[in-house]
Amino acid sequence: MSHPLRFRKAFTLIELLVVIAIIAILIGLLLPAVQKVREAAARMSCQNKLKQLGLALHNQHDQTGMFPPGQPRGFFTAAPSALTWYNDPQGGQGFDFDRSCWVGFILPSLEQNSLHTQLQAGLTARQSTVTGVYSTAIVSSFVCPSDPSSPKISSLGQGFHTNYITCVGNNYATTSADPTGRDRNGLFYGFSKVTITGITDGTSNTLMVSELLQNQDTGTHDIRGRIWNSIHAGTEFSTIYPPNSSVGDNPMGYCVPKVKAPCASSSVLNAYTLARSNHTGGVNVCLADASVRFYSNTITPSTWLALGSRNGGEITSD
Secondary structure, three states: OOOOOOOOOOOOHHHHHHHHHHHHHHHHHHHHHHHHHHHHHHHHHHHHHHHHHHHHHHHHHHHHOOOOOOEOOOOOOOOOOOOOHHHOOOOHHHHOOOOOOHHHHHHHHHOOHHHHHHHHHHHHOOOOOOOOOOOOOOOHHHOOOOOOOOOOEOOOOOOEEOOEEEEEEOOOOOOOOOOOOOOOOOOOOEOOOOOHHHOOOOHHHOEEEEEOOOOOOOOOOOOOOEOOOOOOOOOEEEOOOOOOOOOOEEOOOOOOOEOOEOEOOOOOOOOEOOOOOOOOOEEEEEEOOOOEEEEEOOOOHHHHHHHHOOOOOOOOOO
C-alpha cells in the first residue's frame, strides 16, 4: 500500500520575524548586564591598582622618611614671574633634563627595578627624561582598564602616560605667590617632602591618589598623565572642583578637550588638573592611610576641598 508524501510545514515570514524580534529583545536585556559586570571588574581592578600605588608610596616613606616629591624640580613657570623654570638654579636652569615626577621614585616597589635603574643612570648622565630609553615602557600598574584611551604612548614623542595622579592640594598647582608650586597644601607638589606626621588632618581624611582620563595627542599636546615631561601640572590633581566636573582642566594649556575631559582657558599660573574617570558616578581614590574608597560626583564640594588638604583643620562629613 502506498502512502502519500508528507511535507513538513516551513516557518512563515511572520513567525520568523517574531523569533528574530524575541532574540533581539533578549540580547537587549543581556547587554546591559554584561556591561555592568565588565565595569564592576574594571572598577575592582582599578581599586587594586590604587591600593598597590598607595602601598608603594608608603614603602618610599618607610625608606626615606618622607613621601616622594610630586615634582622633584618644581612646576614650570614663566614671565611675568621673577622666578621662572629656566632661571631657577634648582629647576630648569640646572636641571632641565629632569622633567620626571613622583612615579620614578616608586618603580622598585612596583617590581620595575630595571626601569628604575635606567632612570637613575640617565639622571646621573644628565640625559632628558622625555627621551629616555624607559620613557615608552608601559607599566600596567598605571593603566586603568576603564579608560579606552589607555595605555597611551604620546604620538608626539612624549612617552608613556599614567591614569593615576597624586593630590597637589585644594587650590591651583601654581599661583602668582608660589609660581613653581613649592608650598601647596596637598601631599605632592614642587620639591615636596611631606611626612606622615605632617598630615595633621589625619591620613584617613586626606587624599593621596586618584584617577585621570587621558586623551590622545592630535597634533597638539595633551599632557594630562604625562610622566616623563610632567612639569606642567598633569600628574597631580586638585580638589578645587569636584570629581568629573564639567569645569575643564588647565595643565598650562597643553590640553585636547573631549567628552568627560574638557579643557579650560590656558594659563601657566593657576594651573590645575581634576580627578576624572569612566566609572559610573564617581572616582576611585587612595587615601593617605593607603585605604581605597569610591567618591561620588555629587560629593559636597566643601568635603572634597577638605580632603585635598593635609593640614587645613577642616572637618569632613563623608
